[in-house]
Amino acid sequence: MAPVESTGPPAAQFLKIILDALEGGWVGRFRQCLCGRWFFALTNKKAVCSDACRFQKFKQGKDAFNEERAEYMREYRSNPRVKARKANGQIVPGSKEK
Numbered sequence: 001m002a003p004v005e006s007t008g009p010p011a012a013q014f015l016k017i018i019l020d021a022l023e024g025g026w027v028g029r030f031r032q033c034l035c036g037r038w039f040f041a042l043t044n045k046k047a048v049c050s051d052a053c054r055f056q057k058f059k060q061g062k063d064a065f066n067e068e069r070a071e072y073m074r075e076y077r078s079n080p081r082v083k084a085r086k087a088n089g090q091i092v093p094g095s096k097e098k
């Protein structure tokens with residue numbers, strides 16, 4: 001009779017890998033990429049599954065920066081002193097509607 005490990009279905013082998021991961025404490029290395037794919041991070045720093053996704057992440061980072069900037073402009077426009085200037089008919093930079 002052959003040992004179960006070598007004849008077991010792939011799903012069972014996958015389960016064994018998961019169990020090994022839990023025992024080894026490196027289960028946290030299994031990560032979900034921003035594209036939705038699961039991958040195993042070889043290093044702790046790795047957060048994306050491929051270079052393409054790394055680029056996507058980089059682009060998202062830039063979007064986040066733009067979001068911060070937009071937030072700053074919203075606050076700037078709600079500033080009482082800026083509002084007062086607007087009321088006086090002065091043009092406020094960045095007040096143009098999108």
Ligand SMILES: [Zn+2]
Nearest residue numbers: 033035049053
């Ligand atoms: Zn990915």
